[in-house]
Amino acid sequence: MPIATNVRGALERASWIRRMFEAANKLRAERGDALVADMSLGNPCNEPPAAFFEALAAEARDRTGLRHRYMTNAGYPEVREAVARHLAGRTGLPYEAADVCMTIGAAGALNILLRTLLDPGDEVILSSPCFVEYPFYVENYGGACCMVPPGEGLVPDAARLADACTANTRAVILNAPNNPSGRIYPERFYQDLARALAIRSAQLSRAIYLIFDDPYHHLWFTERPPPEPARSYDQVLYVSSFSKDLGLAGDRIGYVAIHPGAADREDLRRALPFALRALGQVNAPATMQRVAARLIDHPRDDVRAFYRRRRDRLAGALAEMGLEHPPLDGAFYAFPKCPEPDDMVFCRRMLDKGLVLVPGSAFATPGHFRISYAVDEDVLERGISILRKSL
Ligand SMILES: Cc1ncc(COP(=O)(O)O)c(C=O)c1O
CATH class of the missing domain: 3.40.640.10 (Type I PLP-dependent aspartate aminotransferase-like (Major domain))
Structure with missing residues (x-):
């Protein structure tokens, strides 16, 4: 195989994450978006501010x-x-x-x-x-x-x-x-x-x-x-x-x-x-x-409010479910303790139910799972509901 040894090793280590994402895509194709809550990615779900589109338009006009x-x-x-x-x-x-x-x-x-x-x-x-x-x-x-x-x-x-x-x-x-x-x-x-x-x-x-x-x-x-x-x-x-x-x-x-x-x-x-x-x-x-x-100096209050709504909703739901987690200080992730011994098995089980999470093992911290709240509010609700029913 014309691929360098260290790249091959890295590919192998990264492959189970890829397999999980592929499984999530398959699930979406089979069940439809409405039954799947993909909370695995750190992909922002906020629209850039109006000032971005104005700046872009000004740049495009400048000849x-x-x-x-x-x-x-x-x-x-x-x-x-x-x-x-x-x-x-x-x-x-x-x-x-x-x-x-x-x-x-x-x-x-x-x-x-x-x-x-x-x-x-x-x-x-x-x-x-x-x-x-x-x-x-x-x-x-x-x-x-x-x-x-x-x-x-x-x-x-x-x-x-x-x-x-x-x-x-x-x-x-x-x-x-x-x-x-x-x-x-x-x-x-x-x-x-x-x-x-x-x-x-x-x-x-x-x-x-x-x-x-x-x-x-x-x-x-x-x-x-x-x-x-x-x-x-x-x-x-x-x-x-x-x-x-x-x-x-x-x-x-x-x-x-x-x-x-x-x-x-x-x-x-x-x-x-x-x-x-x-x-x-x-x-x-x-x-x-x-x-x-x-x-660079554009105020970020709106985007903070946007993610704070999701964060507060998720924090409340995790507390109701009794899932312990470090304080949600920032970014758009929660990292609760896994309710069962093996975080990989737990995430696999959640995946089968339509909720896509990332096991803590991916971050060298087994015993936790990551849940991203950079998702639309309906996905957040679906994810919370699947998690609640599965515990
Ligand atoms: C901790 C951390 N560093 C760096 C990056 C990469 O960011 P960028 O998209 O700006 O390259 C990410 C993206 O998820 C991240 O979470």
């Missing part, structure tokens, strides 16, 4: 010349400037346009970072539960993952993460609001992690970067917006996108930003756009870059 050609790999200077200004406003840190590289979604940003940082055999530390794609991305560049179990309430454990770092460790990847747990981590955790990683970096004579993957940043339901890890730790390489909050996942626009205090800031400024080029991505989509710059 001032050659606005759809290649540009410098890192993206348009004025777009990078807008992102830097936005991050400076949020963190109080002096981000500059040169710290920002526009990318093909958060996924593109993670890949150019890992391409930049990893030599074969280097390690990346992850905290379970985490996004299913991280190990695949790390393996793309010959890296190895070390999965560290979380502490109380599925918040990562700062000491355990630092202890897991070895001479080969290049980075820790974290994401909060978290996919799949829905958790936002407290400021205190980032302060502890910063101290622990600074000590470990000094012992190992090597900067340990924190790749902070934040595509759900604006989807928070707590009293305050999520803390900014860059305020606690200088080695933060920040990743975000417009996929989830603005409902633009298919339009593929995101960015990476280097902390103004990061080790090797100048080298990183040069290397990230080169990695983007070397990976054949060339540059992030031109029109979407300009649209993103127009929308």
Whole structure:
């Protein structure tokens, strides 16, 4: 088979998720949409705001010349400037346009970072539960993952993460609001992690970067917006996108930003756009870059209200069913404890009843299941009803 060994291995590991999605499609074809509740995907169900369509229309009308050609790999200077200004406003840190590289979604940003940082055999530390794609991305560049179990309430454990770092460790990847747990981590955790990683970096004579993957940043339901890890730790390489909050996942626009205090800031400024080029991505989509710059400071209250309605409904239903879960702080997922010992068997049983979930094992956290509330309200009701009847 003309497929590289490591790709074959990854395909094999990913195949059961694919099989589940195929089974869900088959079920829909057999029973019709009205009897199936697909709550497996993190695909936003919010329409982008009116301001997006206005920005897009303005871009389409603008014929001032050659606005759809290649540009410098890192993206348009004025777009990078807008992102830097936005991050400076949020963190109080002096981000500059040169710290920002526009990318093909958060996924593109993670890949150019890992391409930049990893030599074969280097390690990346992850905290379970985490996004299913991280190990695949790390393996793309010959890296190895070390999965560290979380502490109380599925918040990562700062000491355990630092202890897991070895001479080969290049980075820790974290994401909060978290996919799949829905958790936002407290400021205190980032302060502890910063101290622990600074000590470990000094012992190992090597900067340990924190790749902070934040595509759900604006989807928070707590009293305050999520803390900014860059305020606690200088080695933060920040990743975000417009996929989830603005409902633009298919339009593929995101960015990476280097902390103004990061080790090797100048080298990183040069290397990230080169990695983007070397990976054949060339540059992030031109029109979407300009649209993103127009929308970066757009208020997100409406989209928060949109998902909060679904979140509150699901949280109430889970409580009635007696299903324990970590607090639904943000993103659009709940991650309840599985009511039976094997989460894979449970999800298979739910699938047969028409409810598509993802077992916690997919996120290195058996004993849980993920339920996405990025669905229409009628699907949410159907899903709740199937779950209730099946318990
Ligand atoms: C935690 C996390 N990171 C990154 C991504 C990829 O986001 P994007 O669509 O912006 O590439 C996702 C998408 O599901 C995600 O959940």
